[in-house]
Amino acid sequence: MKNKELLFGIGLFIFFALIPVxxxxxxxxxxxxxxxxxxxxxxxxxxxxxxxxFSFGHVGFYAIGxxxxxxxxxxxxxxxxxxxxxxxxxxxxxxxxxGYLCVRLTKxxxxxxxxxxxxxxxxxxxxxxxxxxxxxxxxxxxxxxLLLPLNNTYFFTLGxxxxxxxxxxxxxxxxxxxxxxxxxENPNRxxxxxxxVRLYQLIVFTISGFFAxxxxxxxxxxxxxxFPDILLVTRxxxxxxxxxxxxMYNFWGPMIGAVxxxxxxxxxxxxxxxxxxxxxxxxxxxxxxxPSGITGIFxxxxxxxxxxxxxxxxxx
Amino acid sequence: MLxxxxxxxxxxxxxxxxQVSMRVKEGEIAxxxxxxxxxxxxxxxxxxxxxxxxxxxxxxxxxxxxxxxPYDIVRLGIGRSFQRLNIFSRLTVFENxxxxxxxxxxxxxxxxxxxxxxFEDDTERILDDVGLSxxxxxxxxxxxxxxxxxxxxxxxxxxxxELLLLDEPTAGLSAADTRDAMELIxxxxxxxxxxxxxxxxxxxxxxxxxxxxxVLHQGRVxxxxxxxxxxxxPEVQKSYLGESx
Numbered sequence: 001m002k003n004k005e006l007l008f009g010i011g012l013f014i015f016f017a018l019i020p021v022x023x024x025x026x027x028x029x030x031x032x033x034x035x036x037x038x039x040x041x042x043x044x045x046x047x048x049x050x051x052x053x054f055s056f057g058h059v060g061f062y063a064i065g066x067x068x069x070x071x072x073x074x075x076x077x078x079x080x081x082x083x084x085x086x087x088x089x090x091x092x093x094x095x096x097x098x099g100y101l102c103v104r105l106t107k108x109x110x111x112x113x114x115x116x117x118x119x120x121x122x123x124x125x126x127x128x129x130x131x132x133x134x135x136x137x138x139x140x141x142x143x144x145x146l147l148l149p150l151n152n153t154y155f156f157t158l159g160x161x162x163x164x165x166x167x168x169x170x171x172x173x174x175x176x177x178x179x180x181x182x183x184x185e186n187p188n189r190x191x192x193x194x195x196x197v198r199l200y201q202l203i204v205f206t207i208s209g210f211f212a213x214x215x216x217x218x219x220x221x222x223x224x225x226x227f228p229d230i231l232l233v234t235r236x237x238x239x240x241x242x243x244x245x246x247x248m249y250n251f252w253g254p255m256i257g258a259v260x261x262x263x264x265x266x267x268x269x270x271x272x273x274x275x276x277x278x279x280x281x282x283x284x285x286x287x288x289x290x291p292s293g294i295t296g297i298f299x300x301x302x303x304x305x306x307x308x309x310x311x312x313x314x315x316x
Numbered sequence: 317m318l319x320x321x322x323x324x325x326x327x328x329x330x331x332x333x334x335q336v337s338m339r340v341k342e343g344e345i346a347x348x349x350x351x352x353x354x355x356x357x358x359x360x361x362x363x364x365x366x367x368x369x370x371x372x373x374x375x376x377x378x379x380x381x382x383x384x385x386p387y388d389i390v391r392l393g394i395g396r397s398f399q400r401l402n403i404f405s406r407l408t409v410f411e412n413x414x415x416x417x418x419x420x421x422x423x424x425x426x427x428x429x430x431x432x433x434x435f436e437d438d439t440e441r442i443l444d445d446v447g448l449s450x451x452x453x454x455x456x457x458x459x460x461x462x463x464x465x466x467x468x469x470x471x472x473x474x475x476x477x478e479l480l481l482l483d484e485p486t487a488g489l490s491a492a493d494t495r496d497a498m499e500l501i502x503x504x505x506x507x508x509x510x511x512x513x514x515x516x517x518x519x520x521x522x523x524x525x526x527x528x529x530x531v532l533h534q535g536r537v538x539x540x541x542x543x544x545x546x547x548x549x550p551e552v553q554k555s556y557l558g559e560s561x
Contacts, residue, residue, distance in 0.1 A: 186403070189403070
């Protein structure tokens with residue numbers, strides 16, 4: 001990890017760790033939500049930003065993680081620790097199957113097939129009432145007694161997210177991610193340097209599904225419930241928007257996107273019901289003027305300043 | 317080293333390559349020439365697995381490679397560059413070559429290892445060979461066309477190919493740049509002992525560097541031999557060289 005990024009990461013951790021000390025119950029709840037959303041958006045960016053795969057079905061693996069954990073833990077009484085890890089593993093297993101079919105397609109077809117699978121998972125969650133609770137979902141999920149107080153849930157969420165973000169950071173700076181970048185830039189050329197493009201796409205699809213599954217489990221631990229609404233198409237759009245707004249070519253981009261959109265959502269909704277109008281306008285501005293997102297603005301500004309300084313030197 | 321036997325390929329009824337047979341011997345510089353649409357790039361794509369032949373067989377060092385995937389063929393020792401620029405344009409010059417080295421050394425599935433200085437020496441050596449060391453940190457998409465061509469060569473060399481297929485490596489370059497580029501290519505492949513099969517339109521370049529020339533016309537081989545034999549071949553003269561020389 002570069003020193004600047006290490007300091008940034010530590011600073012962030014300290015900031016989030018101080019929330020329960022200085023914030024209200026609502027603030028703690030809101031930031032716990034923010035933490036697993038950051039995890040969720042960053043996991044999606046392994047596909048979107050690093051590999052160039054626009055998945056609109058990522059919410060499916062989030063939901064599988066959430067439902068699998070809930071069903072194992074609440075319905076079958078599987079120990080908390082086992083259920084906690086099994087949820088993401090089952091999400092990854094589902095990602096292997098879905099990914100195997102999806103990575104055969106490219107661009108728009110890939111995107112729509114992922115969306116279709118998310119809809120299938122929604123239909124299962126909605127209709128398979130004896131197992132999933134149907135429309136009402138499953139409520140009253142009481143986690144391990146240690147996690148009953150909100151503060152404990154918050155710190156647990158913070159710890160898990162910090163560890164998983166670190167793992168994703170390492171992946172994002174590994175030889176594997178450079179190969180993903182090559183696939184994003186030029187899949188034909190990538191094949192010519194010995195890369196089995198579909199295999200690598202499937203691997204990253206599975207890894208990404210695994211992390212999304214963890215985000216789903218953390219959602220259940222906080223809300224103590226799971227329901228089919230978490231699979232709505234708008235949820236998929238929200239998380240893609242976080243990646244785009246924050247910047248898909250930067251590891252920290254989705255995190256910044258999640259922070260901006262969740263805080264903005266909370267602020268705007270206090271004054272108006274037209275949140276989608278605000279979101280749409282913001283997305284249009286970013287896509288048109290800052291295609292590399294918020295994190296792309298700083299390098300762009302720095303390049304502009306250098307250019308102006310150079311022109312000044314030449315004129316002098 | 318490379319043996320192509322009666323290979324054909326058609327697209328929607330159009331026969332792009334018809335019953336083509338040819339050989340490239342180890343250590344030689346072979347050129348594949350022909351008019352636009354003669355089937356040269358299609359033949360390259362068939363050899364490197366980017367296209368599947370309708371019939372015929374292709375052998376590399378006596379191993380059948382027909383219908384293998386491009387990523388398997390490159391690992392057997394056949395590298396290539398493309399007619400149109402094919403680099404990873406958002407990545408730096410260093411990363412473009414580093415990816416190829418990582419893939420060649422089978423370290424692409426390292427998930428947690430930092431990549432920053434991985435195979436730095438190997439990558440630097442290749443950049444040095446193709447004259448791009450000074451530009452290692454530049455974003456490759458911002459380089460001039462000529463430098464991007466050199467980078468393509470660097471990417472292809474990362475696999476230490478025994479046979480290198482270059483598809484119009486000097487296309488789009490000025491006459492002076494063409495001479496420099498070909499000099500660079502010939503020096504690099506001779507230093508490495510690499511066999512070269514090149515598609516090139518500049519006949520002065522072709523006849524000055526080639527040990528062996530294959531002429532394609534409308535998907536068929538109409539000439540195959542030493543440069544002087546090919547130059548004197550009446551059918552080649554009539555179909556192609558008459559226009560060029």
